[in-house]
Amino acid sequence: xxxxxxxxxxxxxxxxxxxxxxxxxxxxxxxxxxxxxxxxxxxxxxxxxxxxxxxxxxxxxxxxxxxxxxxxxxxxxxxxxxxxxxxxxxxxxxxxxxxxxxxxxxxxxxxxxxxxxxxxxxxxxxxxxxxxxxxxxxxxxxxxxxxxxxxxxxxxxxxxxxxxxxxxxxxxxxxxxxxxxxxxxxxxxxxxxxxxxxxxxxxxxxxxxxxxxxxxxxxxxxxxxxxxxxxxxxxxxxxxxxxxxxxxxxxxxxxxxxxxxxxxxxxxxxxxxxxxxxxxxxxxxxxxxxxxxxxxxxxxxxxxxxxxxxxxxxxxxxxxxxxxxxxxxxxxxxxxxxxxxxxxxxxxxxxxxxxxxxxxxxxxxxxxxxxxxxxxxxxxxxxxxxxxxxxxxxxxxx
Amino acid sequence: xxxxxxxxxxxxxxxxxxxxxxxxxxxxxxxxxxxxxxxxxxxxxxxxxxxxxxxxxxxxxxxxxxxxxxxxxxxxxxxxxxxxxxxxxxxxxxxxxxxxxxxxxxxxxxxxxxxxxxxxxxxxxxxxxxxxxxxxxxxxxxxxxxxxxxxxxxxxxxxxxxxxxxxxxxxxxxxxxxxxxxxxxxxxxxxxxxxxxxxxxxxxxxxxxxxxxxxxxxxxxxxxxxxxxxxxxxxxxxxxxxxxxxxxxxxxxxxxxxxxxxxxxxxxxxxxxxxxxxxxxxxxxxxxxxxxxxxxxxxxxxxxxxxxxxxxxxxxxxxxxxxxxxxxxxxxxxxxxxxxxxxxxxxxxxxxxxxxxxxxxxxxxxxxxxxxxxxxxxxxxxxxxxxxxxxxxxxxxx
Numbered sequence: 122x123x124x125x126x127x128x129x130x131x132x133x134x135x136x137x138x139x140x141x142x143x144x145x146x147x148x149x150x151x152x153x154x155x156x157x158x159x160x161x162x163x164x165x166x167x168x169x170x171x172x173x174x175x176x177x178x179x180x181x182x183x184x185x186x187x188x189x190x191x192x193x194x195x196x197x198x199x200x201x202x203x204x205x206x207x208x209x210x211x212x213x214x215x216x217x218x219x220x221x222x223x224x225x226x227x228x229x230x231x232x233x234x235x236x237x238x239x240x241x242x243x244x245x246x247x248x249x250x251x252x253x254x255x256x257x258x259x260x261x262x263x264x265x266x267x268x269x270x271x272x273x274x275x276x277x278x279x280x281x282x283x284x285x286x287x288x289x290x291x292x293x294x295x296x297x298x299x300x301x302x303x304x305x306x307x308x309x310x311x312x313x314x315x316x317x318x319x320x321x322x323x324x325x326x327x328x329x330x331x332x333x334x335x336x337x338x339x340x341x342x343x344x345x346x347x348x349x350x351x352x353x354x355x356x357x358x359x360x361x362x363x364x365x366x367x368x369x370x371x372x373x374x375x376x377x378x379x380x381x382x383x384x385x386x387x388x389x390x391x392x393x394x395x396x397x398x399x400x401x402x403x404x405x406x407x408x409x410x411x412x413x414x415x416x417x418x419x420x421x422x423x424x425x426x427x428x429x430x431x432x433x434x435x436x437x438x439x440x441x442x443x444x445x446x447x448x449x450x451x452x453x454x455x456x457x458x459x460x461x462x463x464x465x466x467x468x469x470x471x472x473x474x475x476x477x478x479x480x481x482x483x484x485x486x487x488x489x490x491x492x493x494x495x496x497x498x499x500x501x502x503x504x505x506x507x508x509x510x511x512x513x514x515x516x517x518x519x
Numbered sequence: 520x521x522x523x524x525x526x527x528x529x530x531x532x533x534x535x536x537x538x539x540x541x542x543x544x545x546x547x548x549x550x551x552x553x554x555x556x557x558x559x560x561x562x563x564x565x566x567x568x569x570x571x572x573x574x575x576x577x578x579x580x581x582x583x584x585x586x587x588x589x590x591x592x593x594x595x596x597x598x599x600x601x602x603x604x605x606x607x608x609x610x611x612x613x614x615x616x617x618x619x620x621x622x623x624x625x626x627x628x629x630x631x632x633x634x635x636x637x638x639x640x641x642x643x644x645x646x647x648x649x650x651x652x653x654x655x656x657x658x659x660x661x662x663x664x665x666x667x668x669x670x671x672x673x674x675x676x677x678x679x680x681x682x683x684x685x686x687x688x689x690x691x692x693x694x695x696x697x698x699x700x701x702x703x704x705x706x707x708x709x710x711x712x713x714x715x716x717x718x719x720x721x722x723x724x725x726x727x728x729x730x731x732x733x734x735x736x737x738x739x740x741x742x743x744x745x746x747x748x749x750x751x752x753x754x755x756x757x758x759x760x761x762x763x764x765x766x767x768x769x770x771x772x773x774x775x776x777x778x779x780x781x782x783x784x785x786x787x788x789x790x791x792x793x794x795x796x797x798x799x800x801x802x803x804x805x806x807x808x809x810x811x812x813x814x815x816x817x818x819x820x821x822x823x824x825x826x827x828x829x830x831x832x833x834x835x836x837x838x839x840x841x842x843x844x845x846x847x848x849x850x851x852x853x854x855x856x857x858x859x860x861x862x863x864x865x866x867x868x869x870x871x872x873x874x875x876x877x878x879x880x881x882x883x884x885x886x887x888x889x890x891x892x893x894x895x896x897x898x899x900x901x902x903x904x905x906x907x908x909x910x911x912x913x914x915x916x917x
Contacts, residue, residue, distance in 0.1 A: 123715055123744055124684075129627040129776035138585070138782055159582075166580040174790060175573045182564045182760040182794070187536070217615050217762065220784040229527040233631050233653055249783025255631055255653055286522075317521055346521055362580040362789030364615065364762075378527035384536055385647025386618040391760030392572060392790035396580070 132252045136245045136477020143460035144471050153468040154460070155503035157491040160295065160441065164359040164411055166396075173399030174392050185391050187383040189215020189367075193398040197367065200401050204327075206339045212371055214379060215389045215397075219325055219353030219366035220246065226349045226368060227254040229378040230319050236284045237321070240272055242444065242478035242485060244295045244323070259285070260480030265446055265488065268435035269297035271305040277312050287319035288312065293326045293335070296478045296490040297444050298419075298437020303336040310341045319375075320348045325356050326440035328408045331416045333438060345371040354393075356441075358400045359411075363393030415441050418493040418500055425504035426491075429511055431519055441493050444475055450516040452476060452489050458514065465509040468502060487518070530650045534643045534875020541858035542869050551866040552858070553901035555889040558693065558839065562757040562809055564794075571797030572790050583789050585781040587613020587765075591796040595765065598799045602725075604737045610769055612777060613787045613795075617723055617751030617764035618644065624747045624766060625652040627776040628717050634682045635719070638670055640842065640876035640883060642693045642721070657683070658878030663844055663886065666833035667695035669703040675710050685717035686710065691724045691733070694876045694888040695842050696817075696835020701734040708739045717773075718746045723754050724838035726806045729814045731836060743769040752791075754839075756798045757809075761791030813839050816891040816898055823902035824889075827909055829917050839891050842873055848914040850874060850887050856912065863907040866900060885916070 137159050144154050188194065194210035201208050216222040223246075231237065233255035239247060241260035251258045261276045263269040277288065288309060293300040313320050322338035338348045353366035370376050383389075419436075422443060426434040431448030449455045452474035459469050473492075475485030493500060511517070535557050542552050586592065592608035599606050614620040621644075629635065631653035637645060639658035649656045659674045661667040675686065686707060691698040711718050720736035736746045751764035768774050781787075817834075820841060824832040829846030847853045850872035857867050871890075873883030891898060909915070 123717065123770070124628075125772050125776050126626065126628055126630045126633070128630055129779070132776065132779040132783070134779050135585075135782040161582055163579065165578045171580065175575070177573070180563045181561065182569065182758045182791075184559055184759045187533075217788070218784065224784075228524065228651055230522075230524055232524045232526055235524070246783045246785075249780070253626055253780060253783065319521065360580045361582045362786060364786070364788045372521070374523050378523050378530065381527070381530040381532050382647070382651060384533040385530075385644045385651065386616060386622075387644075388760060388762070390615070390762045390788040390791060392794075393580075393788060396790075 128252055128255065133245070133248050137473050140456055140460060140471065143457055147460045147469060151467060152464050155468065155470045155495060155499055155506065157493070157495070157503055158471040158473040160356065160492045160494060161361060162356065162359045162441070162494045163496065164414070166359045167400060167403055167407065169403060170358060170360070170396045170400040174395050177395055182391055185388040185394060187388055188380060189389050190394050190398070193394050196398050196401040204337060206337055208369065212369060212376060214368045214376065214383060215394060216366045216368050216383070217389045218355065218364040219323065219351050220250070222351040222353070222366045222368035223247070223250045223321070223323070224253060225379040225382045226321055226351055227251065227256055228382055229375050230349070231256045231286045234284060235286045236282060237287045237289050238277060238280050238285060239289045239480070241480050242269070242296050242475055243480070244291055245477045247289065248480070257284070258480050262481060262484065263297070265433065265435060265444060269294065269299040269444070271301055271308065274308055274312060281316055285316065285318060287321050289321040289323065290338070291323040291325070293330055293439025295326065295440055296442050296475070298440045298442045300330050300333055300335070300438030302333070306336050306338060306341060310344045313344055313347045318347065320344065321351060322348060323351045325353045328357050329412055329415050329441060330439040331419060335439070339369070349375060354397050354400060360393065360396060360400070363396055364390050365393045365397045415493065418497055419443070421497050421500055422491065422493050422504070425501070429508050432511070443491050443493070444488050445491060446488050447511065448517050448519040449487055449514060450518055451486055454516065455514060456489065459510055463510050463513060465506045468506050470503045470506045470510070526650055526653065531643070531646050535871050538854055538858060538869065541855055545858045545867060549865060550862050553866065553868045553893060553897055553904065555891070555893070555901055556869040556871040558754070558890045558892060559759060560754065560757045560839070560892045561894065562812070564757045565798060565801055565805065567801060568756060568758070568794045568798040572793050575793055580789055583786040583792060585786055586778060587787050588792050588796070591792050594796050594799040602735060604735055606767065610767060610774060612766045612774065612781060613792060614764040614766050614781070615787045616753065616762040617721065617749050618648070620749040620764045620766035621645070621648045621719070621721070622651060623777040623780045624719055624749055625649065625654055626780055627773050628747070629654045629684045632682060633684045634680060635685045635687050636675060636678050636683060637687045637878070639878050640694050640873055641878070642689055643875045645687065646878070656878050660879060660882065661695070663831065663833060663842060667692065667697040667842070669699055669706065672706055672710060679714055683714065683716060685719050687719040687721065688736070689721040689723070691728055691837025693724065693838055694840050694873070696838045696840045698728050698731055698733070698836030700731070704734050704736060704739060708742045711742055711745045716745065718742065719749060720746060721749045723751045726755050727810055727813050727839060728837040729817060733837070737767070747773060752795050752798060758791065758794060761794055762788050763791045763795045813891065816895055817841070819895050819898055820889065820891050820902070823899070827906050830909070841889050841891070842886050843889060844886050845909065846915050846917040847885055847912060848916055849884055852914065853912060854887065857908055861908050861911060863904045866904050868901045868904045868908070
């Protein structure tokens with residue numbers, strides 16, 4: 122009999138996308154669905170960057186260098202320089218989205234059965250890349266009560282085994298929105314240096330910090346060999362469909378190894394490299410408007426959530442996500458019920474059950490992730506729906 | 520100590536790209552290098568397809584569906600229909616190049632340690648995807664004497680073990696240019712059905728067949744569950760940099776499994792999906808000009824090669840590659856010598872040593888792969904160089 126691989130069977134379906142059929146059915150019934158389930162920003166992609174693609178005049182859509190166009194990598198040196206991160210183009214590898222940077226990092230640094238420690242809740246697709254690379258995610262729990270701050274050093278050390286090769290951190294965090302402090306990053310550095318671990322740093326949302334400065338793992342002095350930055354332009358420039366990211370490291374061996382994986386897939390997408398290169402030239406104040414917009418949305422969302430009876434949502438310092446605790450029995454059932462059995466003024470809201478973001482089974486059952494990727498008007502309407510839904514939901518607790 | 524993974528250490532560097540530093544050095548010395556080493560066509564990407572991207576007017580570069588835009592998949596149904604392959608859009612998954620289709624296929628159907636049988640010489644990057652997926656390539660040798668025809672059924676059966684999960688075939692073949700007959704495909708089907716194996720079919724070059732019709736593995740009746748087509752638009756439309764391919768199968772379980780890998784990486788590139796969709800609308804005779812051009816080049820190349828003393832090159836029936844046997848000691852040394860120590864009228868030629876395309880160590884030492892991706896004028900000059908080089912090379916044999 123033809124069999125599916127064990128790896129394929131254990132590959133998790135996307136918790137963010139698994140409710141899609143229910144949303145589609147609701148829309149067919151004429152219900153407006155406010156999508157707070159997925160991190161697809163509604164912010165316009167900068168026209169100047171899109172125009173660079175539209176005005177391109179090459180005749181042959183050629184492979185680029187496997188590490189990406191040199192002209193783009195040189196420009197990115199300037200982008201990181203503004204963030205006080207000194208790099209050489211030979212330390213930057215353009216990847217097909219941040220996704221591929223994660224996969225290359227996992228594969229270059231870990232073998233089958235090796236372990237990576239990740240504070241949970243974490244970006245669900247890390248699980249997917251771990252299954253693809255045959256490595257094991259060891260979650261250590263962060264808690265909603267303190268806003269999902271970094272678990273203490275002892276928790277990391279308890280989780281370390283001879284198989285542990287890396288710690289992964291997303292800062293500011295998806296799905297919690299938590300902004301790690303410089304002190305927390307320094308703690309991670311100590312652990313990494315003491316136990317010879319890589320630090321995989323996902324900083325997809327670094328431009329969107331509302332309470333305090335972002336501190337990049339690339340600035341950790343003395344951990345130059347340990348840190349591998351997995352970056353992306355998807356959220357920075359609202360360019361998710363371009364599929365352009367970067368793997369960045371000062372560890373030459375890791376870079377050279379990742380480049381072999383990059384060579385096997387030939388090159389990252391050419392069109393969006395043009396977009397990425399043009400985006401580096403955007404004025405310094407480009408992010409101000411976007412950031413102000415997200416800040417407004419965050420303030421509105423958190424205020425609305427915390428005003429609902431039984432709801433608690435810590436104030437996220439960055440990114441455009443929040444995790445809220447709801448007075449419900451089961452966030453999967455509730456999210457499905459919202460789409461299948463509920464509407465308010467012919468509208469409903471789509472959430473991501475937090476269970477999919479935890480590695481430890483059973484956690485997150487009364488939590489949901491909300492992405493504030495809608496304008497404040499729609500966000501208010503979505504909150505109206507959620508408020509009414511919590512009143513109507515038959516399986517409330519607490 | 521921080522270590523590179525064993526997988527990363529065993530990951531092969533690209534045999535096609537490894538001589539690049541020597542080519543760059545030659546160019547710095549003022550030497551013109553004719554690149555016959557890499558399958559980057561010089562054919563212009565169809566303007567109509569490029570224009571579709573340049574005239575696009577969306578405001579947000581969004582994620583697409585993980586399986587690719589539905590509008591594109593629907594159009595592709597029409598493309599395959601013209602090839603007498605009946606498909607439903609739900610059997611087509613758009614991937615980031617053919618590369619990703621191969622990786623998803625490997626990961627969905629095989630676990631660590633599982634084996635895939637591939638006639639050698641084969642496309643070198645199959646090795647890379649095998650290492651990435653922790654699976655083992657079992658080569659069975661095809662021979663230059665009969666133009667690299669499919670090895671007999673007994674050779675496949677000798678190679679089959681309990682770990683064997685699939686046979687992979689590239690038709691027409693890269694690197695040999697061999698065009699498999701319908702009869703050969705039927706033989707593969709028999710083996711696959713008898714031993715419950717998947718057939719991974721790479722048909723990147725199906726539009727470029729010069730002696731006889733292409734017979735797609737998708738037309739093998741009774742093997743609908745076995746066949747997984749790994750397709751790409753890179754060569755078809757000279758759109759290598761777009762990074763658009765497709766995984767196509769009627770096996771629903773394989774499709775659903777591959778989709779989970781696709782969801783983890785979110786979506787294929789949006790810009791080039793627009794290009795791919797527009798390209799489906801090209802007139803039916805679009806390929807005629809390109810094919811005629813490649814045919815001219817092939818005829819010239821094969822004639823020139825076989826007129827050189829001691830050189831033998833079978834006539835390839837498709838794709839735009841040929842493997843030639845040269846009267847030399849070592850194709851790696853010879854290819855490097857061409858770039859380092861030889862020039863004729865300030866020109867030289869870059870070849871791909873065939874050793875990188877064999878899985879069995881020691882094979883291909885007196886063979887090179889040539890990609891006829893240059894116009895006939897340049898191709899003639901490249902052949903002049905090769906002819907003079909073979910006269911001058913100090914380590915000739917035979």
